[in-house]
Amino acid sequence: MALTSYKSRTAIVYASVTGNTKQLAEMLQTAMLNRGIQVELYRIEEFPLGNLSCFNHVLIGTYTWGSGEIPAEMHELYQAIEKLDNKELKTAVFGTGDSFFAEFCGAVDRFKDMLYVKTKLIASLKVELMPQPKDVVRCEKLAELIQ
Numbered sequence: 545m546a547l548t549s550y551k552s553r554t555a556i557v558y559a560s561v562t563g564n565t566k567q568l569a570e571m572l573q574t575a576m577l578n579r580g581i582q583v584e585l586y587r588i589e590e591f592p593l594g595n596l597s598c599f600n601h602v603l604i605g606t607y608t609w610g611s612g613e614i615p616a617e618m619h620e621l622y623q624a625i626e627k628l629d630n631k632e633l634k635t636a637v638f639g640t641g642d643s644f645f646a647e648f649c650g651a652v653d654r655f656k657d658m659l660y661v662k663t664k665l666i667a668s669l670k671v672e673l674m675p676q677p678k679d680v681v682r683c684e685k686l687a688e689l690i691q
C-alpha cells in the first residue's frame with residue numbers, strides 16, 4: 545500500500561505601505577508559530593500566485609485605500625481566489641485601517657464578503673492603525689481558529 549504524505553501549507557499574504565499591516569502579519573505569524581503551525585509569510589509582491597492551490601490555509605492582510613477600497617496590489621490575489629472557487633480552502637482576512645474614514649477597514653470587509661462565498665472563511669480581524677500589545681491576544685485567538 546502506498547503511503548501518502550500530506551503536509552498542510554499555510555500562507556500569510558499581506559500588503560502594507562507604512563508598516564501597520566506588516567506588523568499585524570508578523571504578530572499573526574508569531575502566534576501561529578507558537579501553536580506549532582508552520583506558516584509562510586509573504587509580502588503580496590513576493591507571493592507565488594500560480595501556486596495558490598498548493599496552500600490549505602491562506603490568511604490575507606490588507607490595509608484600506610481610497611474610500612474603503614482594496615489596494616491595487618491586492619486585486620490579482622482577490623481575483624485569483626474568486627476564480628479558484630474552492631470551499632476546501634480555509635481563509636482568514638485581517639487588516640489595519642483608520643476609523644477616521646467612513647468605511648473602517650473597508651478592504652477587509654470586501655475581501656470577507658468574497659471569501660465567505662468562494663472559500664471556507666474562518667475569521668476576520670480589524671485593527672486601528674498600528675497594532676498594540678492587546679492585539680497579541682486577538683492574533684492568538686485567530687491562530688487557534690485556523691489550526
Ligand SMILES: Cc1cc2nc3c(=O)[nH]c(=O)nc-3n(C[C@H](O)[C@H](O)[C@H](O)COP(=O)(O)O)c2cc1C
Nearest residue numbers: 560561562563564565607608612641642645648649
Ligand atoms: C489616501 C488614504 C485613504 C485611506 N482610506 C481608508 C479607508 O477608507 N478606511 C480605513 O479604514 N482606512 C483608510 N486609510 C488608512 C490606512 O488604511 C491605514 O493607515 C493603514 O493602517 C495603513 O496600513 P499600512 O501601514 O499597512 O500601509 C487610508 C489612508 C490613506 C493614506
